[in-house]
Amino acid sequence: TCLEKAEKHRHVEKDVLIPVIMRDRAKELCSDKVQAFTKCCKETGFLMVVKCRKENTALKDCLVGYYSDPSFYEECKTEYLKQREEYRATGIKKKKQKITSNI
Template sequence: MERPASAAGEPKLRHVEKDVLIPKMMREKARELCSDKVQDFTKCCQETGFLMVIKCQQENAALKECLTAYYSDPAFYEECKMEYLKQREEYRKTGIPAKRKQQKLPTSM
């Protein structure tokens, strides 16, 4: 059973979709887009150990700046929302979650 579209003609989003699932997708995509800064911060933390709080401030600040730029970008939110809606529509048609579809089946058993 298909849910009615909102007044603007867009599919209606549940609270959990707006406040949990789409932001989760945004975090995952932002981490991919900021992967160089994630790697720099991770490398610094691994090399420094317990002193990472002091020694990795520059890498941490660069990572936060990159991620925050994506989190606060309305166009990025809309992009993730459209991707989520596409996945949701596909799931409703097939019953197969997107993550399962992407998994490869073993070629030999």
């Protein structure tokens, strides 16, 4: 039914589409930790699991901090709704771009 389709769409928005925006924004906001972890991995090769623990922990802590922040979720939800509204008005899907934050 129409109601079931709407409920499924809301589920996809809440559990998939908004988290994608959250992930992208969090990666950007944690970019210094992403770069440090990437650099460590490139320098240590197969030993990265052992030698890059500090960088990996710092990166995880940064990302999880954003993922678990209700206000960050609301910001990303607002961004998603804005993109959805623009798509519905124009029929043109917005290209992925870097998103800046005022956090």
